[in-house]
Amino acid sequence: MACLFDLDGVITKTAVVHAAAWKQTFDAFLRQRDGEDFRPFDDSHDYAEYVDGLPRADGVRTFLASRGIHLPEGAPDDPPDRATVQGLGNRKNDLLLEMIRTGGVEAYDGTLRYVEAVRAHGLRTAVVSSSANCRDILRSVGAEDLFDVRIDGVVAAERGLPGKPQPDTFLAAARDLGVEAAEAAVFEDALAGMDAGRSGHFGYVVGVDRVGQGAALRAHGADTVVQDLSELGEQA
Numbered sequence: 001m002a003c004l005f006d007l008d009g010v011i012t013k014t015a016v017v018h019a020a021a022w023k024q025t026f027d028a029f030l031r032q033r034d035g036e037d038f039r040p041f042d043d044s045h046d047y048a049e050y051v052d053g054l055p056r057a058d059g060v061r062t063f064l065a066s067r068g069i070h071l072p073e074g075a076p077d078d079p080p081d082r083a084t085v086q087g088l089g090n091r092k093n094d095l096l097l098e099m100i101r102t103g104g105v106e107a108y109d110g111t112l113r114y115v116e117a118v119r120a121h122g123l124r125t126a127v128v129s130s131s132a133n134c135r136d137i138l139r140s141v142g143a144e145d146l147f148d149v150r151i152d153g154v155v156a157a158e159r160g161l162p163g164k165p166q167p168d169t170f171l172a173a174a175r176d177l178g179v180e181a182a183e184a185a186v187f188e189d190a191l192a193g194m195d196a197g198r199s200g201h202f203g204y205v206v207g208v209d210r211v212g213q214g215a216a217l218r219a220h221g222a223d224t225v226v227q228d229l230s231e232l233g234e235q236a
């Protein structure tokens with residue numbers, strides 16, 4: 001048995017920071033494009049449907065496509081003011097890092113205690129995140145050593161793995177831990193993560209609801225929904 005944990009919104013309180021950085025990025029882009037009566041990015045609905053859990057560039061493409069906008073891909077080193085997929089992604093990352101620098105990062109105590117408990121029971125653990133900032137964020141809360149395996153945005157790019165909602169990053173983590181998907185539980189707060197858990201046929205999918213979207217998590221395949229992992233106690 002093994003446990004596979006998403007990072008942002010499950011281990012650390014960073015989902016809201018991502019959402020805020022995305023909102024600033026998309027609103028600036030849409031205002032420039034459509035003028036003052038632009039339709040703003042909705043940091044709950046648009047974020048949950050089109051951005052949450054996806055790798056950075058996929059988030060840009062998927063949200064813009066929902067508005068019928070298709071930008072050129074651009075280059076990874078595009079400046080943050082360039083209207084390309086990569087340029088917008090870079091703008092968002094600059095904002096995210098600035099927000100993290102000024103606001104810091106906090107972990108969810110309930111998750112850290114749960115991970116420690118399952119490890120004490122002999123289960124192996126992995127962090128599976130689309131974020132290229134995963135390692136730095138985990139390190140900043142001193143939680144790097146709680147995970148035997150890390151499949152994040154950097155590792156996925158190196159290995160050519162498609163990101164969530166595809167199941168490949170979770171499957172790679174299970175493989176690296178030496179277990180079948182059916183022997184692994186997924187802990188996720190994003191709808192895209194639920195989809196990955198379902199299509200990867202994982203043994204159990206726990207939806208972590210921090211923002212009142214329990215029904216949507218269930219509709220996307222959660223076997224159970226909790227608001228915090230402390231609710232699971234020692235059930236592992």
Ligand SMILES: O=P(O)(O)OC[C@H]1O[C@@H](O)[C@H](O)[C@@H](O)[C@@H]1O
Pocket residue numbers: 007008015018019051052053054055056059093129130131132133134153190
């Ligand atoms: O831009 P990063 O740090 O590589 O993160 C990519 C994505 O990582 C996911 O964990 C977040 O849910 C998304 O909001 C974020 O866009």
